[in-house]
Amino acid sequence: MKNNIILNIEERNFDRLTFDNKIPVLVLFYAKRCVxxxxxxxxxxxxxxxxxxxxxxxxxxxxxxxxxxxRFRLKGIPTVLMFKNGEVVEKIVGFNSKKNLDNIVKYHLRNDFNV
Structure with a gap:
């Protein structure tokens, strides 16, 4: 299942995929040169x-x-933005552990779903 589970998106489809989505969205802003x-x-x-x-x-x-x-005034990479109901609800800059990222996701999902 891991193949293409995180899709690369472009500027032309960014708004549609993030703001118009019915479920929360995380977007990783990255660079190929970034370890x-x-x-x-x-x-x-x-x-x-x-x-x-x-x-x-x-x-x-x-x-x-x-x-x-x-547009999102990113100061460094990686940066992860979480979008919910068409708004940025979380901004995470730099490396974070799986546990920390999972806790952030759970926090934002808990009102929408049984997680």
Whole structure:
């Protein structure tokens, strides 16, 4: 199931996939050159697999879509933004443990689903 569980999205479909989604969305802003991003990615894959159908996870290459990074005033990578009901409800900068990320996801899902 891990193949393509985190989809790369582009600027042209960003708003539709994040703001118009019926379920909460995590977006990883990363760069291919970023070692910490590579460490975080497998953790997010596990979270995406665990919360399948309750949470969508996408990724955005900030080197390719710099305007999206500017739009959300990102100061560093990796940055993870959580969108819920069309709004950014969480901003996580840098590496975080699976436990911490899981707790953040649970916090934001608990009112919507039985997690």
């Amino acid at each position: 910490v991003c590579k460490m975080l990615y497998p953790i997010l894959e596990e979270i995406a697999e665990y919360y399948f159908r309750k949470l969508k996870i996408y990724s955005v290459d900030v080197d390719r879509y710099e305007t999206l990074a500017q």
